[in-house]
Every structure is written in structure tokens, then in C-alpha cells.
Amino acid sequence: MSLVHQNINSYYTDKIKIHGATPKGVDWNGEESQFVRFEQLSKIINKDIFSINDIGCGYGKYFEFLQNRFSNFNYYGFDLSQEMINNAKSLYSNMGGGFMQVDNLKNIEKADYSVASGIFSVKMEHNESEWLSYILDTLEKMNDKSNNGFSFNMLTKYSDKEYMKDNLYYADPLFIFDYCKRNFSKQVALLHDYGLYEFTILVKKDI
DSSP: OHHHHHHHHHHHHHHHHHSHHHHHHGGOHHHHHHHHHHHGGGGGOSSEEEEEEEEEETTSHHHHHTTTTTEEEEEEEEEHHHHHHHHHHHHTTOSSSSEESSSSSSSOOEEEEEEEEETSBTTTOHHHHHHHHHHHHHHHHHHHHHHHHEEEEEEESSSSSGGOOOOOOOEOOOHHHHHHHHTTTTTEEEOOOOOSSSSEEEOOOOO
16 A cells, blocks of 8 residues: 555544544535535436446445435445445445445446545645645546546635645646546536535546
């Protein structure tokens, strides 16, 4: 496991041990904004029957969100933290698909879609260059493992300066959009209009 992955694992394992299977346990403020994010990420889905990889699934709340909106899908949740996976399995023990601890996305199976919520936000003590390298490497792997497309969110550099924190990574949405457009697909959407200090990117593939 790389140093970046080790630090992410430790950070989120500590969070869920303190706060349990709650939004704060995955470092979100509350459930309302959590569902707003899920709504944006799910705009990548345009099939009635599909499979989906949830990268950085935490305690599996996105699976519950999907269950309430779709009737025919296979869900696979992956996280660096075994503690997160244990909580997810406990909450959703009777689900189809499953949860698994992984430290390399090369080892997962392909799905129609992949989503990642919040995994690029907390850079901790890593510098901007190190963190961007981790982000772009992860996006490459998500692209490789997604047949129809993938979506992810990031904090935006357009956040109010007085609320920005040193341990968080605020991305340039135009750079990320351009990178995805040049490297992954001609069909890329940038969503930056849903009331949070972040943006969501949808990468849709021609098939």
C-alpha cells in the first residue's frame, strides 16, 4: 500500500471509529448534503439494468440511495479501510454484490459505471503535486474499470477563502474537466451548480 493510501486508510479508519456509520464517520457534515452529492454522481447512469463500482464506498450509504431509486442493478463497494468495509457489511449484509477492502483498483472487476464521492478531498499533509498525482492515477484506473462511464466529485478552488482548510484539496474544475475531455471521452459534463463548495464530473463513454 502506497504512503498516500496508508494515510487515507488511517484518516478514515479513525473517523468511523469515532463517529460510527454516520456522515461524520466519512467526514461529511450531514446526510442532506450527502444525498445531494449522490444525486449528482448518479446522473452518469442512463440504463435501467446496470452494474456499478463505488470507489471509496465508506459504510455503504450510496448503496441504500441506489436501492431507493433503481430496481435492477449490481453494486460493488470498495474501500481502503477494513473498518469501513466491516461497517458496510454489518449494515447491508443481505445485499447483492458485496463490499471489499482493496488497495489497488487494478484488482477490481469492470462495471458499467464507477463513482467516487469525497475520495479526493482530504490531502492531509501531502503537497498539492503529490495529491494531484494520486487523483489522476485514480481517475485512470476508474476509466479502465468503467464500460459506460464514471463520475466523481471534488472540492472547488472557487470556495470562499475564509472557509478553506490547509488539509483539504481544492481543485481547479476547468483543469479537471479539460484533463478528462482530453484523456477519457469527448462526452464530459461539469456540474458546479448544486449549492455546495464542490463540483461533479461525469465522464460518458461512446459505446
